[in-house]
Each structure stands twice: as C-alpha cells, then as structure tokens.
Amino acid sequence: MKQGKLFYYIPYGLWIALFVIAPVVLIVYQSFFNIAGHFTLSNYATYFHSGVYLKMTFNSVWYAFLITAITLLISYPTAYLLNQLKHKQLWLLLIILPTWINLLLKTYAFIGLLSRSGSVDSFLTFIGIGPKQLLFTDASFLFVATYIEIPFMILPIYNAIAELSPSYVNASRDLGASGWQTFSRVIFPLTLDGVKSGVQSVFIPSLSLFMITRLIGGNRVITLGTAIEQHFLVTQNWGMGSTIGVILIVAMVITMLLTGERKEKGRTRHAK
Amino acid sequence: MQSKLSGWSKAYLIIVFIILYAPILFLVMYSFSKGNTMSNFHGFTFAHYQTLFHDPRLIQIVLDTLIVALLSSLFATIIGTAGALGVYETRHRAIRQTVLSLNNILMVSPDVIIGASFLIFFTMLGLRLGFISVLLSHIAFSIPIVVLLVLPRLNEMNASMIDAAADLGANPWQTLTRVILPAIMPGIFSGFFMAVTYSLDDFAVTFFVTGNGFSTLSVEIYSRARQGVDLEINALSTLWFLVSLLLIAGYYFLEQYNQGRKTKNRQQVEAVIK
Numbered sequence: 277m278k279q280g281k282l283f284y285y286i287p288y289g290l291w292i293a294l295f296v297i298a299p300v301v302l303i304v305y306q307s308f309f310n311i312a313g314h315f316t317l318s319n320y321a322t323y324f325h326s327g328v329y330l331k332m333t334f335n336s337v338w339y340a341f342l343i344t345a346i347t348l349l350i351s352y353p354t355a356y357l358l359n360q361l362k363h364k365q366l367w368l369l370l371i372i373l374p375t376w377i378n379l380l381l382k383t384y385a386f387i388g389l390l391s392r393s394g395s396v397d398s399f400l401t402f403i404g405i406g407p408k409q410l411l412f413t414d415a416s417f418l419f420v421a422t423y424i425e426i427p428f429m430i431l432p433i434y435n436a437i438a439e440l441s442p443s444y445v446n447a448s449r450d451l452g453a454s455g456w457q458t459f460s461r462v463i464f465p466l467t468l469d470g471v472k473s474g475v476q477s478v479f480i481p482s483l484s485l486f487m488i489t490r491l492i493g494g495n496r497v498i499t500l501g502t503a504i505e506q507h508f509l510v511t512q513n514w515g516m517g518s519t520i521g522v523i524l525i526v527a528m529v530i531t532m533l534l535t536g537e538r539k540e541k542g543r544t545r546h547a548k
Numbered sequence: 549m550q551s552k553l554s555g556w557s558k559a560y561l562i563i564v565f566i567i568l569y570a571p572i573l574f575l576v577m578y579s580f581s582k583g584n585t586m587s588n589f590h591g592f593t594f595a596h597y598q599t600l601f602h603d604p605r606l607i608q609i610v611l612d613t614l615i616v617a618l619l620s621s622l623f624a625t626i627i628g629t630a631g632a633l634g635v636y637e638t639r640h641r642a643i644r645q646t647v648l649s650l651n652n653i654l655m656v657s658p659d660v661i662i663g664a665s666f667l668i669f670f671t672m673l674g675l676r677l678g679f680i681s682v683l684l685s686h687i688a689f690s691i692p693i694v695v696l697l698v699l700p701r702l703n704e705m706n707a708s709m710i711d712a713a714a715d716l717g718a719n720p721w722q723t724l725t726r727v728i729l730p731a732i733m734p735g736i737f738s739g740f741f742m743a744v745t746y747s748l749d750d751f752a753v754t755f756f757v758t759g760n761g762f763s764t765l766s767v768e769i770y771s772r773a774r775q776g777v778d779l780e781i782n783a784l785s786t787l788w789f790l791v792s793l794l795l796i797a798g799y800y801f802l803e804q805y806n807q808g809r810k811t812k813n814r815q816q817v818e819a820v821i822k
Binding site for chain 1: 553557560561564565567568569571572574575578585586587588626627628630631633634637638647650651653654656657658659660661662664665666667668669672684688691695745748749751752755756765766769770773774776777781782785788789792793795796800
C-alpha cells in the first residue's frame with residue numbers, strides 16, 4: 277500500500293506544489309519588487325504612507341461589510357421560512373439554481389435592467405418618479421452584489437436551521453419565552469455557526485469583486501480586487517498589485533479567524 | 549414551530565424568489581424581442597438566434613469554452629481522485645490535516661488572487677498566455693472540489709473489501725479498478741459535474757491568464773457588455789440557461805439515484821443480517 281500512496285501523490289503533490297504553494301510564494305515574492313524590477317520595500321511603504329491605498333482599503337472593507345450585512349438581513353428570514361415549507365429541499369434547490377448561471381450573464385441582465393431607458397427606469401418614469409441615473413451608482417453596485425451573494429448566505433444558514441432540533445424551540449415556548457426571546461436566546465445562538473460560514477463566504481468575495489465594480493458601479497467604488505486587476509492588467513505594476521494581493525490575503529485570513537470554526541475546536545476538546 | 553406560514557411570510561418568500569429570478573427571465577424574454585435594447589418589448593422574433601448562429605467568432609468561443617470545461621474537468625477529476633486516494637491512505641493525522649488544508653487554499657482564495665498569482669507563475673515559466681494557460685488554471689482550481697467530493701465516498705466505503713480483494717489474490721491495480729473505483733464512482737461523477745460548472749462559471753481567473761488570442765464566453769461577454777446591450781447576448785444567455793438547467797437536472801437525478809442506491813444497499817444488508 278505504501279507504493280500506492282506514493283503513486284497517488286505524484287500528480288496531486290505536483291499540483292499542490294505548483295498551483296497552491298508556488299503561486300502564494302510568488303505573489304509574496306513579487307510584492308518586494310518595484311516596477312523596474314529592483315528588490316525594495318517601497319511598495320509596502322507606499323501602501324501604508326500614501327493615504328490613497330489605505331482609504332481604498334477602508335472603502336473596500338466598508339462596502340464588503342454593507343454587502344454582507346444586507347445579504348444577512350435578507351437571507352436569515354428566507355432560510356428560516358424555507359425550513360417551514362413542505363418540499364423544502366426543492367425550494368432550496370430553486371434558491372441555489374441562479375448560482376449555476378454564469379455571473380457575467382446575471383450582471384449583463386442588470387445592465388439592461390438599470391441602464392438609461394431600461395425597464396426599471398421606464399417603470400420609475402411611469403409611476404411618476406421620473407427618469408433617474410441608476411447604473412453606475414453606489415446603490416446599484418450594492419444591489420447587484422447583494423443579489424449575487426444571497427444564495428451563498430442562505431445555504432449555510434438553511435443547513436444550520438435544518439439541524440436545529442425543534443424541541444429546543446418548543447421547550448423555550450413552553451417555558452414562557454416570547455417569540456423574540458426564543459429567537460434571540462435560542463434559535464439565533466444555535467444557528468450562529470451557519471451565519472458565520474455564510475459571512476465568510478460572502479465577505480471575502482465582496483472584498484475582491486472587480487467585474488461588478490466596473491460594469492455596474494462604473495468604477496465609483498474601488499475594491500481591493502479592482503485595484504489588483506488595475507495594477508496587473510492596466511498599469512502593469514505587478515509589484516504594487518502583489519502588495520495589495522498580500523493585504524487581501526491577510527484580510528482573508530483575519531476574516532477566517534474571526535468567523536472561524538469553533539466547531540472544530542469543540543470536537544478536538546471532546547476527543548481529549 | 550407553526551406549520552402554516554402567515555401571509556406576510558409567504559409574501560416575503562415570493563418577493564425573494566421574484567428578485568432572484570426576474571433578471572434571468574428578463575434576459576430570456578428580451579432574447580425574443582424585435583428591438584435592439586432591453587426595454588419595451590417590440591414583438592416576437594427569432595432574429596437574435598439567427599444572428600447568433602451566423603456568428604462564427606462567437607460559436608468558436610462557445611466551443612472553446614466547452615472544450616476547456618470538459619478537458620479541464622477530466623484532468624481535474626483524475627488528479628483529484630488520485631489525491632483523494634492518497635489522502636485516504638495517509639494514516640498520519642497531522643500530514644492528512646496539512647494536505648487537506650493545502651487542498652482547501654484554492655477553495656477559499658478570492659479569484660483575483662488566484663488569477664494574479666497564476667499570471668506571475670506562468671510568466672515566470674515563460675509560458676505563452678492562451679489556451680494552455682487557461683486550461684492549466686481551470687484544472688488547478690477544479691481539483692480541490694473533486695477531492696472534497698470523492699473523499700467522503702472513500703471514507704464510507706467498507707475497508708474490509710480492500711483486504712478481501714488482497715486476500716483473494718488481487719494485485720493493487722486490480723483492487724483499484726475492480727473494487728475501489730466502482731465503489732466511489734458516484735463521488736467521481738459529482739466531482740466531474742462540479743468541475744464543469746466551476747469552469748463554465750469562471751470569469752476572474754480566466755480574465756487574468758488569457759492572452760489576446762484566446763477567449764472564453766465569460767471574458768467575451770465582459771468585453772461586449774462594456775460596449776452596451778446586444779440582444780445576441782440575450783439569445784446566448786437563454787441557451788446557456790437551458791444548458792445549466794440540464795446540467796442541474798442531471799446532477800440532481802444522479803444524487804437522487806445515489807441516495808436511492810445507498811438506502812437500497814442498506815436495506816439489503818439489513819435483510820441479510822436479519
């Protein structure tokens with residue numbers, strides 16, 4: 277069996293070395309080079325000293341926070357209500373279905389919907405609000421980003437609620453808790469793990485969105501993702517792009533630690 | 549919990565579903581409109597589908613996208629299955645955990661980071677950007693999901709079957725192809741399906757590693773969308789939507805079938821025990 281193991285690890289290990297470890301090492305390595313190809317710490321110095329980059333990072337985090345918060349507010353009730361339905365697996369499948377449609381196509385649909393003389397605009401004119409600039413605004417960016425992320429938030433929360441034993445809820449009611457108390461003291465704490473993994477799977481992609489910021493947000497919102505894309509593909513300053521990439525990786529690790537798997541720790545504690 | 553939903557709850561769910569599906573239905577609807585913009589339906593026509601089928605460039609891109617999706621999924625499935633087998637046979641707990649953590653890095657990394665780091669990697673290797681770089685990237689980011697879908701099947705498999713095969717004189721290759729692979733086939737199929745969807749859905753990574761000559765559908769739609777609305781894209785969306793539906797239906801029935809087979813097997817085993 278020892279030989280078999282080695283045999284399996286040849287292609288897979290090669291993949292880990294070449295496409296997992298090497299790229300991470302390379303992006304860190306590249307972040308220490310300036311545009312002329314000299315080894316330097318200036319990228320990091322620029323990042324931390326010029327207000328532009330810090331402001332952009334703050335903005336990006338703020339928008340990712342808004343997207344995550346709005347998504348959570350919409351998704352939690354949806355996940356809860358879905359669990360009360362009869363054919364809940366089928367309804368859940370219908371929630372996931374839109375995620376299988378290419379992201380670009382969905383974004384493209386919104387360009388049509390929100391553009392000048394688009395359908396939403398015509399509707400607003402019809403009900404008397406009058407034509408409004410909808411595309412290329414912060415609101416449209418938030419709306420479309422939320423739209424894209426909603427299923428990814430609903431799914432883990434749905435699973436957490438599905439696992440919740442109804443007897444806890446019944447016990448809480450029997451002991452005289454009000455509806456709100458049952459929710460805030462029993463249901464929400466017990467489904468917190470689902471919320472955390474939902475937040476994790478929405479917040480990190482929201483930090484790195486770059487296509488929606490351009491097509492829908494009209495580059496009014498610059499996320500970390502947009503900045504990386506600009507540095508790599510437009511200004512060709514790979515060093516600075518990599519530096520922002522490293523910042524994004526750090527932000528990702530922090531997010532994962534904050535929303536981390538308490539469950540895992542609990543399990544090892546049990547094992548001991 | 550109350551079994552019946554109140555009117556407000558129902559209304560809320562209906563609104564969520566309408567918001568989720570409106571943009572997609574909107575795209576499909578306007579693919580049949582006679583006008584040139586996505587406002588005011590101008591009457592029914594198939595004209596945009598005709599334009600689509602007479603656009604050799606776009607058809608070439610669709611074919612390229614499908615080739616990349618199928619080829620990358622095939623390689624990813626092979627390497628991912630080998631990886632799952634390797635992890636399965638690794639008994640050392642710390643090594644196993646490390647390998648799994650490394651496996652999951654690409655699952656959680658933002659697309660932009662994957663794209664940018666692969667771009668640096670390919671450039672350092674001196675690889676020309678194009679079909680090969682896109683294919684390699686798609687293989688790379690599809691492997692972890694295959695591992696994650698195959699591994700549970702391996703863990704569910706009755707390990708004494710492997711010992712039995714060895715006792716009965718099967719060599720390792722025979723054990724693999726006659727015992728292990730048939731047992732984990734459903735996981736391998738699910739892995740392949742997911743890899744196909746990952747590949748078809750990807751925009752960001754491809755955008756970074758594709759050169760001037762090669763394009764996938766996502767990248768093409770991106771560059772066209774920047775120029776404004778073109779109902780040919782709507783026609784393409786509709787077809788794409790149908791293909792997605794077929795894929796999902798296929799995946800769903802595969803899962804149902806597997807579930808059914810599992811419970812059936814269990815019932816048989818229970819019947820034998822009784």
